[in-house]
Amino acid sequence: MPSASDRVRDLIQASGLSQRDFALRIGLDDSKLSKSLGGTRRFSSLDLARIAELCEVTVDWLITGEEPPLALAARTTGGSAGAAIKAAKRYSTLRSDITALGYPQPWRTPTARINGGTWAAQGEQLAKAASAEVTQAGRTLDEADLPKLIEHVFGADVAVAELGADFDGLAVSSPEVKLIVLSTSHVPARQRFTLAHELAHLIADDDQGVHLDRDVYDKVQSRDPTEQRANAFAAAFLMPAERLTRAVDTGGFGETDFAALACELAVSPSALAIRLLKLRLIDAGTCDRFKAVSAAKAATLAGRGEELSRRTAAAAIPRAPGLLVRDTYAAYEAGRSTLRPYAALIDVEVEDLRDALESGSEVHGGK
Known part of the structure; x- marks a missing residue:
């Protein structure tokens, strides 16, 4: 079975770079790369991270040789x-x-x-x-x-x-x-x-x-x-049954109470109405009446329009x-990975992030 060293060797050949140039690209001494390829030295986690980044493969593939099922699905x-x-x-x-x-x-x-x-x-x-x-x-x-x-x-x-x-x-x-x-x-x-x-x-x-x-x-x-x-x-x-039961059992559970409960639970009025009906806390007629309440109307009745606005903005x-x-x-901080994966996650250019981390200035996302 091909080993991680075999896969790296294939990547070097596919890159068109000499072994020396490949070693330079991943920040590794040529002699250390030779030892790793020969099996007398193990690739470190940082070595693997840098090779994966340079060759646009995954560390998992370098180690196991197996491509995740999602990779095929993403292409097709x-x-x-x-x-x-x-x-x-x-x-x-x-x-x-x-x-x-x-x-x-x-x-x-x-x-x-x-x-x-x-x-x-x-x-x-x-x-x-x-x-x-x-x-x-x-x-x-x-x-x-x-x-x-x-x-x-x-x-x-x-x-x-x-x-x-x-x-x-x-x-x-x-x-x-x-x-x-x-x-x-x-x-x-x-x-x-x-x-x-x-x-x-x-x-x-x-x-x-x-x-x-x-x-x-x-x-x-x-x-x-x-x-x-x-x-x-x-x-x-x-919408836990115990909480809904307590709310309804207080008596006089009207449209305003229903609207307040929908806002407290951050659920749609229609979903709450159906849940109440299935729990037999309201009848079918009341369910139909409550289902007709929109999220905006519920927020207005409960005096929580500003909260709905914040939730809507956050969901987008x-x-x-x-x-x-x-x-x-944490992997970058421990020297086990490069900065690029972290930068990609927070949507910041690597060099901008590196400069910000070294200078202590704020980092703003968006490329």
Whole structure:
């Protein structure tokens, strides 16, 4: 079987550079490169990072010779799904590389007992376990930044990217990568529901690979049992039965109370109305009346228009995975990686970032 040294040797030949020039390009003494190619010296993590950067390959491929499944999908899939897969490939490849350099993802699966039942019931059970993890971590779902909370509590990488209006998000699952990619949106409640939906796929281990969700509300897609479970999870996770019961049991649960609850939970009025109906906390007529309330009207009734405006603006902004940004910088700081991966994540030119870090001035994203 070809070794990492064999793959580097092939890359040198393909580059058209002499071995000496190749060594110079990666900041390595020619004699050390010769020893590594001959097997008497191991390539360091920084050597591999620099070779991967120069030759536009991944560290994972250099070590294992295996190309991630997403790489093929990214080359063959078009449209919004193609854009989503390309974003997922970028982040998952970097996560694999950072893992190979000694910075594994801190993924934590909630301890959940699934006692059979319908797929929807399983989603409810998983949601209770996930909610317990949030509570144990001292966090609350009332926090505005749900991606940051998911990263902190569960250790998943969460990104937001411009994927197009006809695509909600995806989840990537492998032994090394747990990644959620969401589409930017002008409907923050939908983006929030999608995040919970994708988290369910990761927790339930629905796919080893990539799970695409063009429309989490699609009726045809929802016939898939795993989609039913993911939707049930999202509803129960974002709208816990105990909290809804307390709100309704206070008495006099009218339209203003309903609007306030939708704003507190940061969910769409229609999703909340359907959840209340399924829990038998309201009747069908009240459900239809509440479903007619728009997000804007709910915010007005609850006096939370400014908050909705902030959430809407935040949902439209691309976001790099926070944990991946942290780990990529840590690898650079420890001398295990170059600055380029970190610069690419925060969308800053390498030289501008290097100058800023050395001078102590502020760094502004955007190339």
